[in-house]
Amino acid sequence: MSTITDTTKGAVPKKFKSKKLLIYNPNRVAHTLDQLGLGYFSPIARLVGGDEPKKQLREIVSNTFLPLLAFAVFIGIWGICSQFVVSDSTRIPSPAQTWTAWQGMVDFAEAEKIKEIEYYEANEERALKMEAKAKVAEEAGQTDRVERYNGMAEKFRSKVYQGATTFFDQIGISLITVAVGFLVATLLGVPIGILCGVSKRVNIALNPIIQLFKPVSPLAWFPIVFVFTTWGIEQPESTSIWQRALWTSAGVVTLCSIWPTLINTAVGVASVDKDHLNVAKVLKLGWFKRIWKIVLPSSLPLIFTGLRLSIGVGWMVLVASDMMAQNQGLGKFVWDMYQNGDTQSTAQIIIAVFFIGAIGFLLDRIMLVCQRLVTFEEQNI
Amino acid sequence: MSAYFETFNLGKTYKTPKGDAVIVKNFNLKMKKGEFVCVIGHSGCGKSTVLSMVAGLNEMTEGGVILDGNEISGAAPDRGVVFQSPCLLPWMSAWDNVMLGVNQVYYHATRAERNQIVEYYLTAVGLSGSFNKKPDELSGGMRQRVGLARAFALSPKMLLLDEPFGMLDKLTKFELQGVLLELWNREKLTAMMITHDVDESIYLADRVIMMTNGPAAGIGDILEINLPRPRDRQEIMSQEQYYDYREFLLNFLQERADEGKEERSAA
DSSP, X not given: OOHHHHHGGGOOOHHHHHHXXXXXXXXXXXXXXXXXXXXXXXXXXXXXXXXSHHHHHHHHHHHHHHHHHHHHHHHHHHXXXXXXXXXXXXXXXXXXXXXXXXXXXXXXXXXHXXXXXXXXXXXXXXXXXXXXXXXXXXXXXXXHHHHHHHHHHHHHHHOOOOOOOOHHHHHHHHHHHHHHHHHHHHHHHHHXXXXXXXXXXXXXXXXXXXXXXXTOOHHHHHHHHHHHHXXXXXXXXXXXXXXXXXXXXXXXXXXXXXXXXXXXXXXXXXXXXXXXXXXXXXXXXXXXXXXXXXXXXHHHHHHHHHHHHHHHHHXXXXXXXXXXXXXXXXXXXXXXXXXXXXXXXXXXXXHHHHHHHXXXXXXXXXXXXXXXXXXXXXXXX | OOOSEEEEEEEEEXXXXXXXXXEEEEXXXXXXXXXXXXXXXXXXXXXXXXXXXXXXXXXXXXXXXXXXXXXXXXXXXXXXXXXXXXXXXXTSOHHHHHHHHHHHHOTTSOHHHHHHHHHHHHHHTTOTTOTTOXXXXXXXXXXXXXXXXXXXXXXXXEEEEESTTTTSOHHHHHHHHHHHXXXXXXXXXXXXXXXXXXXXXXXXXXXXXXXXXXXXXXXXXXXXXXXXXXXXXXXXXXXXXHXXXXXXXXXXXXXXXXXXXXXXXXX
């Protein structure tokens, strides 16, 4: 029974290990794809590996055609609606009209981009001219002129293009707004959640406030956040993206999206396996080390579940808060188009709806991947 | 000779609405340095309670425990515990699980020295190829090997084992008993192990402590195992003595079981 010497044979030389990784393992690739939320591609990966080709083909076909079929039905119903659903000034645009509107939006954005580039090129040209003049003046020894010309060159260079905001700029602003709101919610929610989870007293103290504010609508938070941002944030130049409206909108996102993170963190921290805490006790880990080495890692899966829910809520709330705060994001876009009130604008709103959905889906998938990366397999023997 | 480890009137009582529930009472045990003691008894008799009180994970309500001249209070790394389920931290590799304790005990040692300690013990339990594996990549037996390495790597004054092999299949159990004995032979740690496996206790222990049934469980009898060390399973099983010990222990357990039945039928 000399197991000690026996098992040392189990040591795998490094060379062999790396070779093993190079062999295409369809199941491993499929598993990784599943983990990344790309389950659609896992039968393809298995097919490449030659694993039950018939079954994989069937799966690929059904994974592709069933959703396409449902989508076709949806387009059909939409088309029928566009024939009948009419208000005073606008009607539901047909899928074709919506497509045209989308192309218009892309063209507009491209034209804007070209205008912007031309603007900067023209200014650069002027600046260069001024610098050339400055050089001539320098050679002539006219120091006051040199300074003036250089100053003018500087001025041309620092000019910022103030064209119309395109749909894609607005998506960018929306993403920045939700990122700011979500970041603040995380930075507040996780530590407060840890405190709630560690200390029963803190939990008892904060629980009523959490339960009271959790269900509040973003529309109700808006006026209150507005007072705070008006008081606390100086309105920057109109060219800056860090407008007061952005902070207001981000504040509303924070207030609405902090709760899932906070609650899930508290639950995760409070439900750390007692065995793991016993390990901490036996090793006499200090408070900070206990939190950092045992409590936090063991509650990470739940914290990330909370974060994922939070970003979903945050994105959902964003459109409403952008509308209220008049932040240059997707909400404002929808609102402005609604004010236009013609069929063309309604088509653009439909495009915005698709984008809002797609981006929300993407954000969720990114968080899902993060969540899966931190989730460890539970020990069960 | 004064004892290295001593429990004095150790007891545990829970307050309940129906009055006090006495789990363990007057548990008095003295151990020499380097002695290996197994505690056996029926499940629920309070043997695990004794161990967790000694470990400092469960507060004692009566009596006290002295280890190496000092009274213990609370848990500390001078008593290495091997739990029934290995209790590894699932987000850490085998290496990091052992290192966590080593960092705590050898905080004054250099990084290289600490690495050496972890490597030594993980190799000693037969995991030299699995340093970087996470617990979910290890089998149940391998996890408990890490559990043993973690406890031994603390160089504790005393080793406390709470049915460490209770959840393993018989073959793995035999292997791990071998690993445990080999490590113990090297370090001669004072060890207390809870088990309900009679063969395991004879194979490992210098003395087997038999606990009476609860409530108010205590020490019923003590059996000295005078088998030569280092022990070989085949060899000791060929000795007549082994079967005498075995019969004695089984009789004790059988009597307690009968007593329990009588009490139940009387009530």
